[in-house]
Amino acid sequence: MRQLKIKSIGLLEHWGFLLTQKTISQPEPKDYIVEVPGRNGSVDLTESMGGVRYGDREVEFVLLPIEGDYTQRMKNYYELVRFIHGKVNDIEEPDRPGEVLRGRWKVGEPSKINGDLFSFKLFCKNVYPYYISVPPHEITYNLNSGDSHDISVDYNGVGTVWPLVKFTGNGTITAEGDNINYNLTSSYTRYDHIRLSKTVNNFKIQGNGDLTFLYSNESL
Incomplete structure (x- = not known):
């Protein structure tokens, strides 16, 4: 039915x-x-x-x-x-x-x-x-080894999305090719320059802790 x-x-x-x-x-x-x-x-x-x-x-x-x-x-x-x-x-x-x-x-x-x-x-x-995909995707990266980390997020949707991001430690996040650094927080936060497009999206993290992305795919 x-x-x-x-x-x-x-x-x-x-x-x-x-x-x-x-x-x-x-x-x-x-x-x-x-x-x-x-x-x-x-x-x-x-x-x-x-x-x-x-x-x-x-x-x-x-x-x-x-x-x-x-x-x-x-x-x-x-x-x-x-x-x-x-x-x-x-x-x-x-x-x-x-x-x-x-x-x-x-x-x-x-x-x-x-x-x-x-x-x-x-x-x-x-x-x-x-x-919009439901429930949202949640991806966590363990970044407790060293102070500088490069991570990649593979996004399969069509529309560009701005994920919610949280971090258990003290640190910053920067999108590849961008010069805007954002201070990370322990609660989910959306940042203007941290977005996901249909490709592999690369980010640089300074600091130690667990980093989590929360987002939904958007498809036609």
Whole structure:
């Protein structure tokens, strides 16, 4: 049976809402093209400006309440409205298990099918363009030998992400090719210049302790 999940809550198991239809648009690529006077054309600078970016998706799910009588189905419908309508939430759909779509979701009005049967839509017109992996990846490096360390993080996603980082000792972190040093802390912290792109990402650590990265892959 096909169902959506919100915060690991299966909508079919919890409320009896069967997923009968879904429409998920592909995110629109955003390029960077400039016109070149005198050359009778244009130049595509997308790759040199950091690569392709993507616009938001439009997502619509159609749900059919199948558990209980009409009164119970309507009660379950309004419980879902109170739970998610107008709120930012992550939804897992059955064809991409272990990944979620993030958006501010709306619940549509019930639409009569036959007799007391009805369906309704769960939708968002501005869904984040990437599927986000869940749960987040957590990688720990034991850096207790010596004071200077070079580490590599292999990231397989498409979208660039800014990981949360924590360190059990006193130290600093610097991205390869960058001159910005950040003081590490014992609680998860996000740093502007510490980011992961689809490649091997290299960092230099000064200090001793256990270094942990926490991040999610982002995929189309």
